[in-house]
Amino acid sequence: MNYWHMQLHPNDLNWSKEKEVLEKYNLIGLGDWEEQISQQDDFENKMKVGDIVAIKRGSQFIALTKVIGEYEYTDEVGDLDWFQRRRKVEILDWYKKDYNFYVSPRGTLTRCNTNNSDAQSNISITNWYKTSMMNYLQNKTIDLLKYKNQIILQGPPGTGKTRQAKLIAEELIKPKKVGNPESIIDNLLEKFNPNEETLKAYRENNERLLAKFQELFPKGTLSQITLEKYCTGKGDRDNFCWWIERGLQPLGYYFPGSSRSYLIFWKKDIEEYSKHGFVKDVQDDEEAMQKVADVISEVVNEQKIDNAVNYFGDSFLLKLLNTYYPNEYFPINSERMIDNALKIFKVNYQGLNAFEKNKKLNQIYLEKKAKFLNQITAYEFGRLLWDNFNLKTGEDINHSDELIAQGEFQIIQFHPAYSYEDFVRGIIAETTENGNVTYKVENKILAEFAQKSKDNPNGNYVLIIDEINRANLPSVLGELIYALEYRNEPVTSMYEFENERNIILPKNLFIIGTMNTADRSVGHIDYAIRRRFAFVDILPDESVIANEKAKQLFNDVKILFSDEFLSPDFKPKDVMIGHSYFLTNDDNELKTKLEFEIKPILREYLKDGIFFEIASEKIEALNV
Incomplete structure (x- = not known):
């Protein structure tokens, strides 16, 4: 050429x-x-x-x-x-x-x-x-990654697989303009079909959930609610707090972070009710429950919040109001998320409290519903917002007319002892205040990263797994082998985290593995996992070597991978050492690499049977 x-x-x-x-x-x-x-x-x-x-x-x-x-x-x-x-x-x-x-x-x-x-x-x-050419190959690999969602960069040692993975990740997570936020919602509303069968099934399920909750906890009986019917902590799923936090989750997410937010809950490790806030010093549990019940009843039956905001968080109160008055309050309970939702529509919310902001957002929903003559529900409208914008942080919603999206990448390295509990979800031990040991489930890097990508749907998230074949992949991935192929579909984890077993791998979560094809000391990737990854060869490339003596040494080493010296059990493209061994600034550095990097790995190849014995003399004769 x-x-x-x-x-x-x-x-x-x-x-x-x-x-x-x-x-x-x-x-x-x-x-x-x-x-x-x-x-x-x-x-x-x-x-x-x-x-x-x-x-x-x-x-x-x-x-x-x-x-x-x-x-x-x-x-x-x-x-x-x-x-x-x-x-x-x-x-x-x-x-x-x-x-x-x-x-x-x-x-x-x-x-x-x-x-x-x-x-x-x-x-x-x-x-x-x-x-x-590097950009062309990188773009081609990115296109493949976007199509398949997970790839493995494979090749012999020293070809720059990890470096290439980082370059791909950095390109994918760059800030990008997605469009005008409100126009994105309007376009989605124009295309929204409320008569889709799957949507109708979700809607019917949500209606059943709400009806069941209101049957269990009618407005008029809330002032007489008992400790057993109110408190979470005993593991049952028919108490008021479980329904607010988990049972009604499809109708608007509310997670307090601690059961203390409910003011009374059953504490398993001490086998008694734990009281907090304005009932903390009330000795009698029944009396404390009555005080809490009176406040909740006042909120639900009279929509009075002036007293309740002194005891409960705004998110909890908004969840109550949206549950009992779904036509008046919007199903987003976090004030920060409401603020970010209002930014989409350029609404000035300064000076408003969380309840006024929520009602303003609900008014926007009703106006959009009327404008597009669409029978979309408030919850479905809410899903359009949180499925397309990062409402948790608002980082992709700015004050200009453009939506800016940015992602993140992380790199980890597998090893033979790596397990599902290290990668996806596992149990950790904690010591309580009184010295007892308790165990709790904790999300690990994959589940955490999946949640990040779900929270920021416009950003790309890339997880680089270096030396992916060094771990027992079927054991490490578990049920997520299915989730790799069927993105955005929940799979059931073996561990329950925050009362939820499902894990979802979103479409904007990409996985790049690197694999050393010369490493025969680790297991191969089985067919079930191999089918879910695309494999890209990253091979030695002489053209990137600038130093003439380094090029000559590269070609001298290349001779060792000919039929004369290489065992027929090995292919040159799987074992020939790569160009990074020959990237040097000067001759002295090249000599150092030859003696302490190149010759040692070639001697290991000889010892492992990759080379015939006649290669020994050729290896020792290499010089700069």
Whole structure:
């Protein structure tokens, strides 16, 4: 493959139509001139299919192209394709100012080579090609990752698999403009079909839940609610607090973080009711319950909150009001999430309390419902908001007309002892105030990262698992083998976390594994898991090695992976050491790498039977 740079304009530096020619015809060419015979001969006879040609105007690069067609000659020329001598090309990249590459302004057609005095142009064009190829391969891998959601970068040691994984992750999580927030909701409302069968089933289920709750806890009986009927903590699922927190979760999420928010709850480790807030010092449990019941009854039956806000959190009170008055209060209970929802519609909420903000959001829902003549429910409207925006933090909702989304990536490394309890969800021991040991379930990195990506649906989240094949994958992943393929569908975990067993892997959570194909000391990936990943080869690449002595050493080492020295049980692409072993700043560094990195791994290969014994002499003879 040869590198060239050429002018594409006729005898007029102000022509400025090179890009138009390339976009319309994918052609490069020269005129049929009496002068510049050698350049015309180079174009016809020395330029080959596969060569790289940088198109320029004077000292300004325009495009990087690859020759894909043989030489042609035609008298049928136009205003744009003015040249008789021509070749078909593929456009690899358009020049961008931040590339900061140099090209000599001289010459209509110049071939770059190591003997060319125009070395700086040669370096620029070769670097541009390497960069464009890296970007092309990276973009291709990103497209594959978006399609499959999880990939494994596989290759022998030293090919830059982990580095490539980080580059892909950094590209995926970059801030991106998604659009105008309110317009996004309006577009979704226009497409919303309230008669979808699955939606109707959800709606019927929600109606049954609400009816069941109101049957168990009618408004008029709340002032007589008993400790057994109110308190959580005994493990039953028919108490008032369990229903508010878990039973009615499909109608609006409320999770207090601590049972203390309910003021009274059953504490298992001491086998008695634990009282807090304004009933903390009430000795009699029944008396304390009556005081709490009176406050709750006042909120629900009279919608009076002035007294209740002194004892209960706003989120709990909003959950009560939305449950008993679903047409008046919107099913978002967190004030911070309500604030972020109001930002979507550019509503000024300064000076309003949480209840006034909630009612304002409910009014927006009713107005949108009327505007689009849509029978969407308040909960379904709420799902449009929290499924498309990060209402928890509001980080993707700014005060401009554009929605800005940004994600996050993390990197972990598997090892043979890694387990499901380390990766997904597991039990940890804690010591209580009185010295007793209790056990609780805790989400680990995958479940935590899945929740982050669910909370921020417009951002991309990337989990890099280095050395993914060093762990027992079926054991580590467990039931999530299914979730890898069926994104956004709940799977049941073996552990219950915060009264919930389901785990969902959202579509915006991507997994990149790296795998050393030379490592035979660990287990292989079985077919069930392999089917759920796409595999991308990351192989040794001589072109990225700049130092000439390092290139020579690379090729000397490459000979060891020929049939003469390599066992037939191994393929060169699985075991040949990669280019990162040969990336050095100077000869001294290369010598150090040879003695302390390259030769040691080659000797290990010899010991493991990857090489025949005759390779030993060749290994020891390697030098710089």
